[in-house]
Amino acid sequence: MKKADAPLARAIITASLDVTKRTKMRSIYEGVKPASDGAVHSFQNPAGTETTRFSHSSTWLFDPGSYNLATLPKKTALADTLFRVRDVVVPHPGRLLVAADYSRAEARWCAYIAGDEARISLQESGTDEYRVFAALVKWDDGERWEEIDKATRNSIGKVGVLSGQYQVGWRTLLNSVNDDYELHGVAINARTAKKMEAIWPEQFPQTVLWWRTVEDAVLTHRFTVNPFGRRRFYFGRDDTEGARRSIVREAIADGPQSANAIALNGALRRLYDKYDPGILRILQNVHDEILLDCDRDDLDEVARVVREEMEQPFEVNGREFIIPADVSYTETNWSEMRGV
Numbered sequence: 374m375k376k377a378d379a380p381l382a383r384a385i386i387t388a389s390l391d392v393t394k395r396t397k398m399r400s401i402y403e404g405v406k407p408a409s410d411g412a413v414h415s416f417q418n419p420a421g422t423e424t425t426r427f428s429h430s431s432t433w434l435f436d437p438g439s440y441n442l443a444t445l446p447k448k449t450a451l452a453d454t455l456f457r458v459r460d461v462v463v464p465h466p467g468r469l470l471v472a473a474d475y476s477r478a479e480a481r482w483c484a485y486i487a488g489d490e491a492r493i494s495l496q497e498s499g500t501d502e503y504r505v506f507a508a509l510v511k512w513d514d515g516e517r518w519e520e521i522d523k524a525t526r527n528s529i530g531k532v533g534v535l536s537g538q539y540q541v542g543w544r545t546l547l548n549s550v551n552d553d554y555e556l557h558g559v560a561i562n563a564r565t566a567k568k569m570e571a572i573w574p575e576q577f578p579q580t581v582l583w584w585r586t587v588e589d590a591v592l593t594h595r596f597t598v599n600p601f602g603r604r605r606f607y608f609g610r611d612d613t614e615g616a617r618r619s620i621v622r623e624a625i626a627d628g629p630q631s632a633n634a635i636a637l638n639g640a641l642r643r644l645y646d647k648y649d650p651g652i653l654r655i656l657q658n659v660h661d662e663i664l665l666d667c668d669r670d671d672l673d674e675v676a677r678v679v680r681e682e683m684e685q686p687f688e689v690n691g692r693e694f695i696i697p698a699d700v701s702y703t704e705t706n707w708s709e710m711r712g713v
Contacts (some may be wrong), residue, residue: 464666469666487583
């Protein structure tokens with residue numbers, strides 16, 4: 374390509390991507406149509422994923438009126454109003470939508486499963502681990518974590534912890550941060566991404582030792598066991614270095630992810646058994662979040678019982694801990710949730 378043709382090529386590529394994006398979003402908006410009862414339905418399968426998270430799909434029982442609600446954009450909607458499909462999901466008349474999920478759950482599970490005292494100490498002290506990680510990247514000084522702004526926390530800090538704890542390489546870290554540039558306004562170079570990767574053996578060596586334990590278990594025995602005693606077998610290829618790395622990364626991620634899914638599913642079941650139908654109605658479980666509804670007058674009581682059922686103690690490696698629950702609600706639509 375000649376240098377003079379570059380602007381035209383960029384314009385063509387940009388226009389093509391824009392058309393693709395709009396075509397995709399049009400199909401989503403058209404898919405989210407209510408059934409005859411005024412609701413949109415999503416089929417949920419509790420055995421649909423390896424980690425015991427619910428899978429979602431449309432169902433022939435409601436056509437139209439059925440859609441995979443797990444595909445509705447959340448993060449990208451913050452950067453582009455075109456993606457705000459959740460705006461069309463509104464509470465039933467006279468009701469509130471309520472959402473509940475665990476606060477930094479995978480990071481907490483990973484710290485306790487790995488027995489990483491440095492990370493556990495941060496979490497038990499109430500220190501924001503994402504900000505600490507970002508401060509280590511920026512200044513080599515985790516004590517300055519309170520100086521980290523929200524954008525840096527939610528890009529470098531969050532990606533560094535949630536992706537880094539699963540032994541991903543610097544290239545993945547680089548792409549994960551830069552892919553969200555439109556959302557946070559933060560971009561990094563290869564040098565910064567490599568520093569993010571290097572922080573784990575330098576600052577959190579117990580997590581790195583846990584990686585080695587998982588690697589030995591999955592490559593030797595072909596299964597791992599999570600904190601709830603759930604055994605998962607791995608049937609992937611292991612005849613090349615790349616195939617072995619893939620199995621190991623999958624096994625490392627399974628421990629925290631499956632533990633969190635089981636914890637959330639347990640809370641979901643208890644809420645359903647005790648309170649539905651009653652002061653609340655369970656609507657769905659999506660992206661590690663319980664979505665329910667209630668009368669306006671019952672909001673405070675619903676928030677209380679949701680936290681009571683979710684914030685139950687778990688024991689890992691002989692240590693007990695509680696994961697705080699975040700509860701939010703809306704009177705308008707699913708995009709506009711605020712804390713209780």
